[in-house]
Amino acid sequence: MTAFGLAFPALLITGGIVLFADAIPEIETIPLSNGIRGTIGLFWLFGVFLIGMRTASARTHIEAEPLMLTSVSARTVAGGLVVAETLRVLTYLSLYTLLATGIAVILLGSLPSLVLIPATAVLFAVTAVVAGSVCGYAVAWLVATSRFVARHKTVLGGTAAVLLMGVYFLFLYPQLGIVSQSSLGWLPIAWLTDFAAIGSPLQGSSIRAGGAVLTSLFVLIAGGLIIERETIAFWYTDPVSPDSGEATDNLDSPSDGTESSRRDALAASVTPLVIPRLVARPTxxxxxxxxLRTRREPNRLTFVLTPLLAIGGSLLGSYADSLTLLAAPAAAIVLAWLAGALFALNPLGDEGVVLPATLTAVSGKQYVRGLMTPGLVFGFPIVVVITAIAGVFSPYTLSQRIGLVVLGGFLTCVAVGTTPAIGMALPRFSAISIGQSDDVLPPRISATLIHFGLIGIPGSALVMLLLVPEIARGALAVLVGTVPAFILSVFGSSGGAFASVASGFREIGDMVRAFGLIEFRIGGIIVLVLGGIVAATVLYRHAIRRFDRYSLD
Structure with missing residues (x-):
């Protein structure tokens, strides 16, 4: 799958080159703009981010670490890891490097490019790996030495990743009017474009080309020294325990007729998050x-967030000009889905070896309500607040903004109520490994898709009924009338039963279009809201029964 993802764009580029092979040799001198330089700089920064994240989460330790660290120096081990990661990156770049070299040498007749383009690819890869490793080992060392960072690494890491990806998308889509890729043209590493363009029709700056080479050498030397210091400090330091130093007395045990004011170990381990005392103790x-489990396994969240970022990025690129129009509805739907998906989409599998004890320690009602509590306590206010903030910057009326906020809260309750049943019906018990990190147990893709469809499709329909009811009415008419009629008319083109049934579906579509707009909006909202309440209630009770009847046999 990875090979296909790399090869497919290259095949498209190759096809375009074949189509315009006669016109490419006629290209004359083209000045190298800051936009092109900034694009290369943006990709380099993105590579640094990915490698840093990979280093911090999956490549902090090596195979047979005690043997390696007692046999060779830390510098040798760190250098070997950098070389291995560089070769890995070069395998991804090799196809495009060969393609660019072939275009420059064969079609443009630039013989220096035979050496300069591969050299540029090597400098691009090795500098990104070194810079990313510096950042990754710094984060790993901070997690290993700071109890606060170790305890809250999921929240801190997730927040940092979202912020960095947000900045990346701002540069990636200049249509937003905030920043553009040309703003990164000043980045010395982006001047590698000038180095690769020497001898080609692209007219770059020889000064910038020299500056790019000197900058690359500086990154390699300084970064290598920093990596050596970081790895020595990290590998030869015992990591702190996130839970040490906390009070371990039971909070719920009375002392002198009053409840103790100190938290127990489990409650302290999730601070600063606090579950209200109004919630019953088992729940x-x-x-x-x-x-605690969600925070200590951040890699598991990537399986939910990565597809979301990919889809969101593509939609953002297609509808960048309508960002203020789509932000509030997207927040109401997507964040509501996340409020349920992040905590309880694989509850039985997440229990692991303690599942037998869990089955006998709490009842089904207590367990399911406990799974729902984080989404309601923390997810609900976050969805409401973010949707309200996005609504302030939207062009909608006040009543529509309030409706979106209410819709976000309602979808959050439905998402939280339906997640445990879906997760229990489609559990995953076999862990998978990411690089050299510990095994993780992500939810099944089928469970993720079913849950997203259960929330996203009705949620989108409610958004359309709230904001654009005429489009919702037309879409429903097409769905229940035009589409079935068209399919049946294909089979019944010569008349007969199919043609008469197709005519009936057309009449249904016309009836839907004949509904009054106000009646259609109110009726549709009532039907979907009642459907959501029924679905959440039924699946909530089903999850309780499934847990109570669950057997390990």
Whole structure:
């Protein structure tokens, strides 16, 4: 799958080159703009981000670490890891490097490009690996030495990743009017474009080309020294325990007739997040354990967030000019789905070896309510607040903004209520490994897709009924009338039963279009809201029964 993802764009580029092979040799001198330089700089920064994240999460330790660190120096081990990662990056760049070299040498007649373009690819890869490794080992060392960072690494890491990806998308889509890729033209590493363009029709700056080479050498030397210091400090330091130094007395045990003011170990491990005391103790314990498990396994969240970022990035590129129009509805739907998906989409698999004890320690009602509590306590206010903020910058009326906020809260409740049943019906018990990191247990893709469809499709329909009811009415008419009629008319083109049934579907579509707009909007909202309430209630009770009847046999 990875090979296909790399080869497919290259095949498209090759096809375009074949189509315009006669016109490419006629290209004359073209000045190298800051936009082109900035694009290369943006990709380099993105590579640094990916390698840093990979280093911090999956490549902090090596195979047979005690043997390696007692046999050779830390500098040798760190250098070997950098070389291995560089070769890995070069395998991804090799196809495009060969393609660019072939275009420059064969079609443009630039013989220096036979050496300069591969050299540029090597400098691009090795500098990105070194810079990313510096950042990754710094983060790993901070997690290993700071109890606060170790305890809250999921929240801190997730927030940092979202912020960095947000900045990346701002540069990637200049249509937003905030920043553009040409703003990164000043980045010395982006001047590698000038180095690769020497001898080609692209007219770059020889000064910038020399500056790019000197900058690359500086990154390699300085970065290598920093990596050596970081790895020595990291590999030869015992990591701190996130839970050490915390009070371990039971909070719920009375002392002198009053409840102790100190937190127990489980409650302290999820601070600063707090489950309200109004929640019953067994339910609160399940909720705290769910929060702790989610925070300690950040790699698991990438399986939910990565497809979301990919889809969101493509939509952002297509509808960048309508960002203020789509932000509030997207927040109401997507964040509501995340409020349920992040905590309880694989509850039985997440229990692991303690599942038998969990099945006997709490009832189904207590367990399911505990799974739902984090989404309601933390997800609900976040969805409401972010949707309200996005609504302030939207062009909608006040009533529509309030409706979107209410819709976000409603979808959050439905998402949280339906997640445990879907997760229990489609559990995953076999862990997978990411690089050299610990095994992770992500939810099944089928469970993720079913849950997203259950929330996203009705949620989108509610958004359309709230904001553009005429489009919703037309879409429903096409769905229940035009589409079935067209399919049946294909089979019944010569008349007969199919043709008469197709005519009936056309009449249904016309009836839908004949509905009054106000009646259609109110009726549609009532039907979908009642459907959501029924679905959440039925699946909530189903999850309780499934847990109570679950057997390990």
């Amino acid at each position: 609160r314990r399940v909720a705290e354990w769910t929060l």
